[in-house]
Amino acid sequence: xxxxxxxxxxxxxxxxxxxxxxxxxxxxxxxxxxxxxxxxxxxxxxxxxxxxxxxxxxxxxxxxxxxxxxxxxxxxxxxxxxxxxxxxxxxxxxxxxxxxxxxxxxxxxxxxxxxxxxxxxxxxxxxxxxxxxxxxxxxxxxxxxxxxxxxxxxxxxxxxxxxxxxxxxxxxxxxxxxxxxxxxxxxxxxxxxxxxxxxxxxxxxxxxxxxxxxxxxxxxxxxxxxxxxxxxxxxxxxxxxxxxxxxxxxxxxxxxxxxxxxxxxxxxxxxxxxxxxxxxxxxxxxxxxxxxxxxxxxxxxxxxxxxxxxxxxxxxxxxxxxxxxxxxxxxxxxxxxxxxxxxxxxxxxxxxxxxxxxxxxxxxxxxxxxxxxxxxxxxxxxxxxxxxxxxxxxxxxxxxxxxxxxxxxxxxxxxx
Amino acid sequence: xxxxxxxxxxxxxxxxxxxxxxxxxxxxxxxxxxxxxxxxxxxxxxxxxxxxxxxxxxxxxxxxxxxxxxxxxxxxxxxxxxxxxxxxxxxxxxxxxxxxxxxxxxxxxxxxxxxxxxxxxxxxxxxxxxxxxxxxxxxxxxxxxxxxxxxxxxxxxxxxxxxxxxxxxxxxxxxxxxxxxxxxxxxxxxxxxxxxxxxxxxxxxxxxxxxxxxxxxxxxxxxxxxxxxxxxxxxxxxxxxxxxxxxxxxxxxxxxxxxxxxxxxxxxxxxxxxxxxxxxxxxxxxxxxxxxxxxxxxxxxxxxxxxxxxxxxxxxxxxxxxxxxxxxxxxxxxxxxxxxxxxxxxxxxxxxxxxxxx
Numbered sequence: 001x002x003x004x005x006x007x008x009x010x011x012x013x014x015x016x017x018x019x020x021x022x023x024x025x026x027x028x029x030x031x032x033x034x035x036x037x038x039x040x041x042x043x044x045x046x047x048x049x050x051x052x053x054x055x056x057x058x059x060x061x062x063x064x065x066x067x068x069x070x071x072x073x074x075x076x077x078x079x080x081x082x083x084x085x086x087x088x089x090x091x092x093x094x095x096x097x098x099x100x101x102x103x104x105x106x107x108x109x110x111x112x113x114x115x116x117x118x119x120x121x122x123x124x125x126x127x128x129x130x131x132x133x134x135x136x137x138x139x140x141x142x143x144x145x146x147x148x149x150x151x152x153x154x155x156x157x158x159x160x161x162x163x164x165x166x167x168x169x170x171x172x173x174x175x176x177x178x179x180x181x182x183x184x185x186x187x188x189x190x191x192x193x194x195x196x197x198x199x200x201x202x203x204x205x206x207x208x209x210x211x212x213x214x215x216x217x218x219x220x221x222x223x224x225x226x227x228x229x230x231x232x233x234x235x236x237x238x239x240x241x242x243x244x245x246x247x248x249x250x251x252x253x254x255x256x257x258x259x260x261x262x263x264x265x266x267x268x269x270x271x272x273x274x275x276x277x278x279x280x281x282x283x284x285x286x287x288x289x290x291x292x293x294x295x296x297x298x299x300x301x302x303x304x305x306x307x308x309x310x311x312x313x314x315x316x317x318x319x320x321x322x323x324x325x326x327x328x329x330x331x332x333x334x335x336x337x338x339x340x341x342x343x344x345x346x347x348x349x350x351x352x353x354x355x356x357x358x359x360x361x362x363x364x365x366x367x368x369x370x371x372x373x374x375x376x377x378x379x380x381x382x383x384x385x386x387x388x389x390x391x392x393x394x395x396x397x398x399x400x401x402x403x404x405x406x407x408x409x410x411x412x413x414x415x416x
Numbered sequence: 417x418x419x420x421x422x423x424x425x426x427x428x429x430x431x432x433x434x435x436x437x438x439x440x441x442x443x444x445x446x447x448x449x450x451x452x453x454x455x456x457x458x459x460x461x462x463x464x465x466x467x468x469x470x471x472x473x474x475x476x477x478x479x480x481x482x483x484x485x486x487x488x489x490x491x492x493x494x495x496x497x498x499x500x501x502x503x504x505x506x507x508x509x510x511x512x513x514x515x516x517x518x519x520x521x522x523x524x525x526x527x528x529x530x531x532x533x534x535x536x537x538x539x540x541x542x543x544x545x546x547x548x549x550x551x552x553x554x555x556x557x558x559x560x561x562x563x564x565x566x567x568x569x570x571x572x573x574x575x576x577x578x579x580x581x582x583x584x585x586x587x588x589x590x591x592x593x594x595x596x597x598x599x600x601x602x603x604x605x606x607x608x609x610x611x612x613x614x615x616x617x618x619x620x621x622x623x624x625x626x627x628x629x630x631x632x633x634x635x636x637x638x639x640x641x642x643x644x645x646x647x648x649x650x651x652x653x654x655x656x657x658x659x660x661x662x663x664x665x666x667x668x669x670x671x672x673x674x675x676x677x678x679x680x681x682x683x684x685x686x687x688x689x690x691x692x693x694x695x696x697x698x699x700x701x702x703x704x705x706x707x708x709x710x711x712x713x714x715x716x717x718x719x720x721x722x723x724x725x726x727x728x729x730x731x732x733x734x735x736x737x738x739x740x741x742x743x744x745x746x747x748x749x750x751x752x753x754x755x756x757x758x759x760x761x762x763x764x765x766x767x768x769x770x771x772x773x774x
Binding site: 322323324325326327382383385386389390393394396397400401403404407 | 492495496502645650653654656657660661663664667668671672673674677
């Protein structure tokens with residue numbers, strides 16, 4: 001077997017990086033001597049994700065970086081900096097070309113440009129509005145980083161701020177008919193709490209509901225589908241409920257009508273029922289069937305929740321007193337699961353089904369309560385036992401002290 | 417008739433165990449009585465607590481399972497499912513901590529009274545070895561409940577042992593039974609805790625007590641008082657008073673602060689913040705934390721560990737190094753060294769808890 005070609009390939013593979021390292025880049029050489037915005041790309045591009053794949057200035061801007069002369073370097077292939085309106089097509093030159101992308105990252109999607117064309121941003125740009133967001137607004141220009149990198153503008157916990165750079169800027173958004181409080185609202189939401197406080201990267205951010213490259217505000221009919229991506233059981237219950245038909249007829253956005261959109265707070269039982277804080281009274285008048293059903297749902301949940309809290313309090317007291325209650329705590333977790341299920345079931349408005357689930361939970365809860373009371377009895381028993389034992393030991397100590405005192409009076413022996 | 421049988425049994429036992437001689441020895445045995453006599457009681461209290469450890473440890477063996485899938489659950493069952501199991505385990509754990517604390521008190525009181533001087537050198541040496549054995553008891557017993565804290569503290573502790581020059585890697589593997597804390601480690605620690613260390617402790621306590629009984633209690637240098645009290649029953653009554661009081665303390669601690677089980681160890685979880693060993697190791701742990709990474713051209717951690725080992729060895733050999741006390745002369749330099757050591761241990765231990773982010 002002739003191994004010479006193999007040797008040649010191996011040698012080439014070994015020395016290729018050295019050759020690349022030694023390659024001339026006149027773009028960097030010149031721009032590093034310039035000032036401000038003409039110099040800035042030199043430093044930024046070093047950390048750019050494209051550099052990781054061996055792409056340098058010429059990869060996007062064209063030209064011949066091996067030439068020292070500016071005119072020769074900016075040859076026919078030189079494209080320079082694209083106009084803002086041309087940026088999507090400029091980036092799409094590679095990113096929409098599946099064959100080109102395969103050589104760098106075969107797993108990366110190549111539909112961003114076509115999606116962008118369907119987005120509100122894309123539509124505005126097409127209509128000549130150059131204020132509309134283009135690729136570089138969300139990804140950066142020369143310091144573009146992978147969305148998996150925590151400092152990237154498109155990493156989950158940076159996305160709200162990335163979108164907010166334009167959408168919460170009142171002056172920039174002047175002339176558009178959308179509000180500018182989305183970022184503040186989002187930051188106050190349960191989703192933001194999950195993302196920023198619990199560091200839960202699966203918590204939804206702007207693009208999870210609106211899409212990313214094809215970003216568009218969801219219509220009334222699609223809001224529910226958006227929420228169902230993460231809350232399928234709630235959606236299923238709602239679909240089966242009488243509310244579905246009523247909401248469709250009213251043209252109300254299903255989830256959004258009660259929970260809001262960007263400022264979705266952690267739901268509480270206070271949302272259900274007939275008092276002022278309840279969302280049910282927004283539509284159901286006193287005396288109506290819906291009003292009565294709302295009161296019934298609240299009663300069921302409140303009763304069960306109250307029992308749960310009381311049992312949790314009992315276990316907490318027993319634990320504070322040093323009694324081992326981990327078995328009961330484990331059962332209480334099961335009860336909590338049922339409580340969460342019951343709260344979710346309110347979306348189905350089926351009071352009979354809800355009562356059945358609550359009854360199942362109450363049965364478990366009775367066991368937890370009994371365990372908690374038994375644990376508190378045990379704590380009391382321990383304290384009584386300690387009191388009795390201490391009293392007996394104290395008596396023994398007094399007796400010993402008296403005996404020692406009497407012996408002391410007799411006097412010690414002289415040393416032998 | 418009964419009296420006759422009793423006499424025969426006594427005669428039978430006396431002939432074989434020399435009971436009359438032992439009783440005669442006990443009857444004659446006396447203990448010096450002076451202004452520092454109080455410190456004599458700590459030895460007796462340590463022995464009493466050791467007895468409690470043996471008894472409660474034996475009872476815990478009835479329900480404890482030394483397997484990583486069952487150890488934590490078995491301890492939970494002891495604490496919640498076994499009648500008085502919470503009491504037995506809490507007494508075992510609290511007594512272990514009190515015992516090590518009181519061994520330190522006993523050791524330093526013996527040191528400052530210079531009770532180690534001739535002919536009691538070996539009493540001191542066996543006492544020091546007993547402290548080491550009981551600290552090893554603490555280290556091995558800490559892992560047995562297989563909870564989060566003990567798991568990671570064992571990891572940290574064995575990592576320190578592993579950083580020793582030359583023998584570190586081998587020693588760590590020997591202790592752990594592999595590269596990391598695992599079932600092999602739990603089995604080894606259990607074996608150390610219930611087989612090897614009890615045998616070592618039994619032998620050392622036997623020698624220590626025998627020496628105390630045969631050589632008697634030491635009087636401080638320059639103590640001119642000639643008062644003495646009989647060991648049986650006078651000194652024993654005083655000892656019993658100390659035991660009674662310590663029992664009350666243990667009872668209060670167990671009822672109001674029963675020893676926690678903690679969450680089960682999860683080897684895949686990240687090491688929790690602020691992990692630290694049991695309090696009696698913290699003076700060494702904090703020293704390692706505050707030392708610079710390099711001292712001259714040596715690694716700070718390795719240097720410190722070698723320092724602890726050398727210091728421990730010198731401390732054990734102090735009866736042979738302190739020449740002045742051998743001549744019944746005061747040795748202020750040795751006293752100052754002891755004071756500095758006691759202050760160092762106290763300050764470092766307090767710092768561990770007062771400044772956890774140190």
